Amino acid sequence: MxxxxxxxxxxxxxxxxxxxxxxxxxxxxxxxxxxxxxxxxxxxxxxxxxxxxxxxxxxxxxxxxxxxxxxxxxxxxxxxxxxxxxxxxxxxxxxxxxxxxxxxxxxxxxxxxxxxxxxxxxxxxxxxxxxxxxxxxxxxxxxxxxxxxxxxxxxxxxxxxxxxxxxxxxxxxxxxxxxxxxxxxxxxxxxxxxxxxxxxxxxxxxxxxxxxxxxxxxxxxxxxxxxxxxxxxxxxxxxxxxxxxxxxxxxxxxxxxxGVVAPLDNVEMIRAPEAGAILFHHDVGEHVKEGDLLATIIARPGMADGAIEIRSPQDGLIVTRVSTRFARRHSDLMKIACAEASRAARKPGTLEA
The missing domain is CATH 3.40.630.10 (Zn peptidases)
Incomplete structure (x- = not known):
């Protein structure tokens, strides 16, 4: 050597x-x-x-x-x-x-x-x-x-x-x-x-x-x-x-x-619609169905309408999630590998910056 x-x-x-x-x-x-x-x-x-x-x-x-x-x-x-x-x-x-x-x-x-x-x-x-x-x-x-x-x-x-x-x-x-x-x-x-x-x-x-x-x-x-x-x-x-x-x-x-094989177009990037504390309802490695509750964002603590639910856009495997528990608006939360292409627009190249 x-x-x-x-x-x-x-x-x-x-x-x-x-x-x-x-x-x-x-x-x-x-x-x-x-x-x-x-x-x-x-x-x-x-x-x-x-x-x-x-x-x-x-x-x-x-x-x-x-x-x-x-x-x-x-x-x-x-x-x-x-x-x-x-x-x-x-x-x-x-x-x-x-x-x-x-x-x-x-x-x-x-x-x-x-x-x-x-x-x-x-x-x-x-x-x-x-x-x-x-x-x-x-x-x-x-x-x-x-x-x-x-x-x-x-x-x-x-x-x-x-x-x-x-x-x-x-x-x-x-x-x-x-x-x-x-x-x-x-x-x-x-x-x-x-x-x-x-x-x-x-x-x-x-x-x-x-x-x-x-x-x-x-x-x-x-x-x-x-x-x-x-x-x-x-x-x-x-x-x-x-x-x-x-x-x-x-x-x-x-x-x-x-394991699961997914083109990048089939990866759902789950993002936060607003800033706030992140409450995850599913862990990495779990399979989810369309409509399952993935996370709750506590955007306005204490307010009756202060919690925002984020649901899975389709069936898939949760491959990643963020380790932080505070989200900025539009920050990444999860990657879900799916059998079908995401309906969200994606530019060619990497999934994240």
Missing amino acids: DVSEIIIAGDTPGIEWRLPVFRFKGTKPGAPQAYIQAALHANELPGTALLHFLLEKLRQAESEGGILGDITVVPQANPIGAAQSHFGELQGRFDLGTRTNFNRDFPLIALGERPSLVENIDRHSAVDRLKRHLLSMALGAELVLDLHCDDEGLQYAYVDETFWPEASDLAAALDMQAVFLSDGESSAFEEAVAHAWKHESAGERRTSLPGRLSVTVELRGTGDVYPEMALKDAEGLYRFLAGRGVVASDRQPLPTFG
Whole structure:
């Protein structure tokens, strides 16, 4: 195992960030190469815990000659975000300097333009340099996993339609309960990787990418950082790598994925019509019917008409809900995966900012 650091100079004097990178060299020519990162949103730590245990397993495999394909692991992909707190609370999702989501605005390039990501890189801001380094490393692999988590949620993933159903092995390995099929219309990290693969050269757009995978994995909620969970997830991810031929293993074949599969258009984003305290009537993992009471917003406490009921627009599975118990007007409350498309208008791209 090789451990190195990418040093990112700050945009003001006297500041720099260090990005640790762990690399394993494969022993089998032609074996798939993997790139795995966690905590791009710096306050989402289940993936960091998972990779801590996965690295232990990879070191053991390396000692036994079991690393077949090159593997690159970045367990804390955002040292800039990890240093940004506001009134003692780690922010993590948005850069305080630009107000930009750390998982947006990745360069959308053709794969042949990969060298340009790090050419004259010092002319870019620190955050853009971080994004360019991460994307450049990922584009050297065939399997790219970006580990995130939700506020409160099930184990699920965002998978570009191009990679489904081949990616069902990952869903099964990590015991996911849902998969959202994305439309590839954003500048998030995993979609920037897929964009480069689809546009391997200028003017080209591939619609099939066999053997490749770029995916955002949502490892439950921000508070689900426990040793037992992290170890179980690390074992699942190792089984996925074994199944794809990246590491050697004598484990049994993976089970068939039996969770919910929903295109993004079939995901109901439940939002608050007014500000107020949130009273949830259903938890993540529950199936609801059209018309079921999902939440009550206490918009005007003590008033006879002060409570607002929010009901399910259709049948579905509650995949996520927010951890806060105060809503601003139109803030997100839940995601519900449904069998039919939502009647609410949705722009192409990600579900949330």
